[in-house]
Amino acid sequence: MPTLRPTTLAALAGLALLGGCERRGGCTGEYCGTMVIAATGEPDILLPPVSEFATTRDVTEPIFLKLADLGLSGNTVGDEDFQPQLAQRWEWDAPTTLVFHLDPRAHWQDGQAVTAADVAFTYDVYTDTVVNSPFRSSLRHIAAVTTRDSLTVVFRFRQRYPEMFYDAVYHMRIMPAHLLRELPRDQWRSTPFGRAPVGDGPYRFVAWKAGQSIELAADSTFFLGRPHIRRLIFRFTPDQQVAVTQLLAGDADVIEVLITPDNVERACADAKLACYPYKGSAYGYVGFNLAAPGDSTKPHPLFGDRDLRRALVLATDRERPLHNVFGDLARVPPGPMSQLWWVWDPEIRELPYDSAQAARLLTRLGWIDSDGDGIRDKDGRELSFRLLVPTTSAIRRQYARLLQEEFRTAGVDVQLDEVDFTLFNERARAGRFDALLTTWNTDPTPSSGFPQIWTKAGFGRSNYGRYFNPQVDQLVDRAVTSAMNRDQARRAWRSAFEILNQDAPGIFLFATENVAAVNKRFTDVTIRPDSWLALVRTWRVPPDRLTDRDRVER
Structure with missing residues (x-):
């Protein structure tokens, strides 16, 4: 069982008393x-x-504060549009050194002051490989976080780039070191603190x-x-x-x-x-598992084949289910992106809906209907896979049935695995699926929202399908870190999206409004x-x- 310090247990007990009684009309x-x-x-x-x-x-x-938070403009470049939270002020000591001065009034809800040690501790937790935070890849350009005194914390970056300040503040909610420092790192996902937190x-x-x-x-x-x-x-x-x-x-x-x-x-x-x-900050997609379910060292027997994935994308009419479900409240995205991202561009090249081309490609790959039952087969195996869907989402369940019909027309048998939300996430993380139908709520910029799902940095965390193309990773890194203007960055992002779209690691279905x-x-x-x-x-x-x-x- 996770071990907490006595101060933690006392704090949790005290807060639990708050839920003991209530009176009306006062x-x-x-x-x-x-x-x-x-x-x-x-x-x-x-x-x-x-x-x-x-x-x-x-x-x-x-419950938990950041050092500073994004302003209403949504601008993630520079620091001008960010609003102070735990940090009262900040300055750049050098091109790659950012210094935060904490607000001395900030305190934890057990009465302890928030200190620079809490910030350094939090960075250590988020980047710890044992904790394996899903946000660890978003902090990869920060080299170190240290303290000067109890109210001064220093961030050192590996290089200078446009969204340094955003990376320093947006992803980390500061944690109470005095309550969590002694918690073993392999017990962070099961600690009682996570059921009754003490925040600031x-x-x-x-x-x-x-x-x-x-x-x-x-x-x-x-x-x-x-x-x-x-x-x-x-x-x-x-x-x-x-x-x-x-x-x-x-x-x-x-x-x-x-x-x-x-x-x-x-x-x-x-x-x-x-x-x-x-x-809208969300997009929905069918994600293919490129690795064998439960064994990431082997390719998936179907989706390890790039051409087969491309055929399935070509066979999908994404406009029809979108209008059926959302009407005018969503758009087909030109890749894995939400409408919130500044890189949204309908001109990004992607695979079109072309059922005839899909049929030709499947036939060329050896998938034909040899017995006339309407389902293509090859070497005695039907072209069939299971689609993982959460029962808590009526939208995704409706989409799953519409896609099931579309694939059936193309000679592909899709069986639906409808499971509760908890099991859905457990299986997604463990890679125990053929394909999944999911939605992703993105960060406000592709610089952090894209790498955690579609680059190698997301392996073992949010890149459930284990998609990896070195060209995409290099383009993303160039777009994020190079001292380039917005137009240059846009071109790098566009190239990354277009390569990914040609690889077809998923079918990008909708981006909501x-x-x-x-x-x-x-x-x-x-x-x-x-x-x-x-x-x-x-x-x-x-x-x-x-x-x-x-x-x-x-």
Whole structure:
């Protein structure tokens, strides 16, 4: 069992008491309000270094701070558009040396001060090969993080490049060294701390009812200003439609994205709800496993063949299922990218939909229908594979069936492996699949969002299909680190995407446009596209709009 220091156990026990009782009708004024968020997934653990779940990001965003955070402009180049969090100020000591000065008011929710040692410790954890953080590759250009004194921390980079500051601050949520330093690195994914964290942000952890909800409470002593909303409750729902039903019934207040045209129409027509369109940061795709399931040392018997993968991409009409499912709320992406990325370019060269060419290629590869059953075969084996799909996503299940029909027309048999979200992620990480249908919430820039999935740096972490092309890796590294202007970087990215598209490691299906729905009693609502709850501490419920739920006190 993971070993925690006595101070950790005391802190967790103290925070657990917060969830013991509640009374209604007591809260009035500007700092009340309860926001119930209808969430379609549950976090695996509330420990940012070891989880890439979008729901983990959403829940931990208000619990743990960064040194500085992205501004509303979304500009990741330079440091001008970043907002201070734990760092009060910063300066460049040299072209590759960045110095942060921490805010002396910052403290952990057990009363301990946040120090430079916490920052150095956090970097060590994120880059530790045993911890194996999914964000480790995003920090590969940082050579060292050291301390000068208790409030001064120094980042040294391997070279100068445009997004140095972004790399220093965006990926790491600072962890409490005094509570976690003695935790063995191989136990970070199972520690009790991850079920009841102690943070430094505007909200503190209260309770986690597995399969039901997570509750956070505003920290009235938060050094950057007391949050206006008193409680955040993430209520887990089995799928998107249940979440929308709860929203329309008034049982939930907020939903991050409505996804389908029908849901948008219903929610936006509801008098108690306000709709907020914003750029989508997600794309969905079928990812092929290029390695044998469960044995990454061997090629996959089907998808190790580049030409077979290309044939399957050519056989897929991506526009038809997109319009069937999303209407105008998504676009077919020209590669693995979200609409949030500045490199989005419809002119990027990719494999077209061409069923005739797909059929010719499959025949040339020896896959023919020798027995007339409608499924191609070769050497006594049918052209058949299993597609891994999470049961929690109605959208992906619908897509899976539409794709199953398309592939059947091409003479390819697809069996659906529909499993719960936890098992889906376990199998994806372990490489125990033929192909999977997934979505990826991207970082705001391809510099970090692309390498963790589509380069060798992502092996053992987020590159589930183990795609690797040295040319792509070299182009990505050149685009990220060279002292080039945006036009030069765009050309390097375009070349990388085009090579990847020709390799066909996946079928890139949709890139969403988002519409959030929020109960109208909430005001000052601002949504940042890359992290929709990043500014939740500034949202509020005016006193004259408080409901009984808002007045609940603990």
